Amino acid sequence: MSELRLSITALSAISLRDGNRPILRRVSLMVDVGEVHGIVGESGAGKSTIAKAVLGIVPTQVRLTGGRIDFEGRNLLALSANDLRALLGRDIALVPQDPATALNPSRRIDAQMTDGLRLKRGLSARQARLRARALLEEVQIRDPDRVLASYPHQLSGGMRQRVLIASAFGLEPKLVIADEPTTALDVTVQKQILRLIRSLQERHGTSVLFVSHDLGVVAKICDRLTVMYMGKVMEQGGTAKVLSSPQHAYTRALLAANPRYDRPDTGLEPTPPEVLTALRAEIAAFDRGAREAEHG
Amino acid sequence: MNYEPPLSTADAVLRPPAVAGRLARDPKVVVAGGFILLLIIVAVAAPLIAPHDPLAQNLLTATAPPAGFADAEPGFWLGTDGLGRDVLSRIIFGARVSLTVAFVAAGFACLIGSLLGLMAGYLGSIAEAVISRLVDIWMAFPPVLLSILLVAVLGTGLHSVIAAIVVIDWTRFCRVVRTETMAQAQMDYVVAARAIGFTRAAILFREILPNVVPVLIALLTLEMGIAVVVEAILSFVGLSVSSDTPTWGGMIAEGRQIVHEAWWVLAAPLAALFAAVVAFNQLGDGLARSLDPVLRR
Numbered sequence: 001m002s003e004l005r006l007s008i009t010a011l012s013a014i015s016l017r018d019g020n021r022p023i024l025r026r027v028s029l030m031v032d033v034g035e036v037h038g039i040v041g042e043s044g045a046g047k048s049t050i051a052k053a054v055l056g057i058v059p060t061q062v063r064l065t066g067g068r069i070d071f072e073g074r075n076l077l078a079l080s081a082n083d084l085r086a087l088l089g090r091d092i093a094l095v096p097q098d099p100a101t102a103l104n105p106s107r108r109i110d111a112q113m114t115d116g117l118r119l120k121r122g123l124s125a126r127q128a129r130l131r132a133r134a135l136l137e138e139v140q141i142r143d144p145d146r147v148l149a150s151y152p153h154q155l156s157g158g159m160r161q162r163v164l165i166a167s168a169f170g171l172e173p174k175l176v177i178a179d180e181p182t183t184a185l186d187v188t189v190q191k192q193i194l195r196l197i198r199s200l201q202e203r204h205g206t207s208v209l210f211v212s213h214d215l216g217v218v219a220k221i222c223d224r225l226t227v228m229y230m231g232k233v234m235e236q237g238g239t240a241k242v243l244s245s246p247q248h249a250y251t252r253a254l255l256a257a258n259p260r261y262d263r264p265d266t267g268l269e270p271t272p273p274e275v276l277t278a279l280r281a282e283i284a285a286f287d288r289g290a291r292e293a294e295h296g
Numbered sequence: 297m298n299y300e301p302p303l304s305t306a307d308a309v310l311r312p313p314a315v316a317g318r319l320a321r322d323p324k325v326v327v328a329g330g331f332i333l334l335l336i337i338v339a340v341a342a343p344l345i346a347p348h349d350p351l352a353q354n355l356l357t358a359t360a361p362p363a364g365f366a367d368a369e370p371g372f373w374l375g376t377d378g379l380g381r382d383v384l385s386r387i388i389f390g391a392r393v394s395l396t397v398a399f400v401a402a403g404f405a406c407l408i409g410s411l412l413g414l415m416a417g418y419l420g421s422i423a424e425a426v427i428s429r430l431v432d433i434w435m436a437f438p439p440v441l442l443s444i445l446l447v448a449v450l451g452t453g454l455h456s457v458i459a460a461i462v463v464i465d466w467t468r469f470c471r472v473v474r475t476e477t478m479a480q481a482q483m484d485y486v487v488a489a490r491a492i493g494f495t496r497a498a499i500l501f502r503e504i505l506p507n508v509v510p511v512l513i514a515l516l517t518l519e520m521g522i523a524v525v526v527e528a529i530l531s532f533v534g535l536s537v538s539s540d541t542p543t544w545g546g547m548i549a550e551g552r553q554i555v556h557e558a559w560w561v562l563a564a565p566l567a568a569l570f571a572a573v574v575a576f577n578q579l580g581d582g583l584a585r586s587l588d589p590v591l592r593r
Binding site for chain 1: 483484485487488489490491492493494495498502503506507509
């Protein structure tokens with residue numbers, strides 16, 4: 001238990017906008033120290049909601065209805081806004097999805113990177129600037145001074161994502177939430193970014209909760225993974241095991257939908273109708289069970 | 297598939313934009329800003345520049361036309377008014393009042409309006425409701441009447457004119473800044489800032505404010521133009537500074553009465569007013585374009 005960094009237990013959420021439709025159905029998962037844990041699923045599976053719940057930035061139309069999120073033994077959902085704020089940026093950091101919009105367009109990289117270091121790590125302006133420079137070098141940016149002096153729109157997408165990764169890991173958090181960090185990037189850059197996250201994570205012993213819709217990406221970087229469908233966990237386990245001998249029909253369907261370079265004639269298969277029917281039945285049965293449990 | 301581009305900054309456009317350089321290349325900013333700078337210099341150095349004492353009367357040379365017309369008095373470039381005072385000198389001294397009001401009144405209106413607007417736009421719920429209703433109620437009053445009423449209550453004088461403009465026009469800033477703040481608050485970079493646990497104040501002033509500033513500057517310069525006009529209106533109806541201080545509005549009021557004998561007494565301050573307002577508007581326009589990092593691309 002002491003080894004556990006993040007433990008999510010029976011987390012449930014509903015969408016207030018959409019007739020209280022459940023979007024998380026008693027999701028449980030655990031992230032160990034130094035582990036990269038992937039959450040995969042198609043859009044609407046609730047992956048991002050989990051990431052946002054950990055960071056306390058769940059959108060207003062979503063309400064968490066149950067469960068707990070324990071970070072090193074403290075339930076984040078029970079913390080006061082101030083206590084959570086103190087924890088965020090120091091122990092937990094975010095690598096956002098879209099590097100094009102996650103940086104402030106009006107401020108130089110310099111100012112944006114040093115803010116976190118000064119406010120969250122208590123560095124002086126000079127120390128923060130030196131640290132930011134070193135961090136950019138660590139993410140293999142060759143000309144850190146020029147990047148620091150730039151505005152976000154002057155950098156390419158891959159560069160911006162490097163800056164965001166450097167910012168997140170630079171705070172030396174114990175847990176990094178990576179919410180589809182490679183989705184907005186093209187494939188060659190994706191590879192570099194994944195390698196970068198993995199090497200930083202290994203070097204700093206950081207735990208990473210890695211959200212993605214792309215099994216190929218998750219397979220490259222994650223130690224363990226959780227497969228989700230419509231807010232429900234379908235399958236969980238070590239990456240190699242889940243990918244080589246998937247237990248759930250949905251995981252098999254996801255794997256079949258993934259294109260493979262070694263077998264160009266396979267892949268891109270849509271989820272078979274009988275699997276979809278079975279999935280819907282499974283979800284419906286779960287909701288029935290939840291209702292019965294609720295009403296007694 | 298093994299091709300990987302070298303990890304350099306070559307794919308980035310790398311010259312940090314010199315804001316000053318960009319501003320210097322915008323003709324609107326250069327021309328309008330240059331004109332306003334000139335006005336400021338003229339207003340500050342009025343006693344040194346003005347060819348005559350703006351209050352010195354000489355009934356023998358009253359209503360002399362501007363230079364170049366028949367019967368023009370040498371040395372009175374824009375002619376003289378009904379009391380023989382030099383129109384050019386009065387315009388120059390009048391710029392002092394106009395510019396003081398423009399900068400001080402617009403500045404305070406901007407400060408108060410944008411602080412309330414930032415609060416309404418980001419804190420939401422109660423602050424938003426209270427401030428927005430206040431703005432709605434405020435804007436229901438006809439502005440010119442309200443300003444005349446205010447000056448009548450506060451008494452005439454420069455301070456009252458400034459107070460009247462601030463009290464009325466903070467709502468312009470408040471509304472625009474509130475809307476802009478609400479839009480910015482939805483942006484990913486604000487969510488990212490929340491995710492690293494910045495306080496609301498830090499997010500508001502470090503993240504959101506810099507993105508509101510371009511709009512704010514445009515609005516501020518527009519407001520300066522409006523303030524110049526409002527001051528002229530109040531001077532025109534005799535509610536601004538005392539009548540022994542030359543103002544453009546006061547000159548327009550005097551010129552109106554003798555427009556058939558001496559049109560220049562009316563035309564000169566009107567032209568000055570017009571030029572100042574156009575310059576402020578154009579400068580605001582140009583600044584908004586040059587300062588916005590997204591439009592700047």
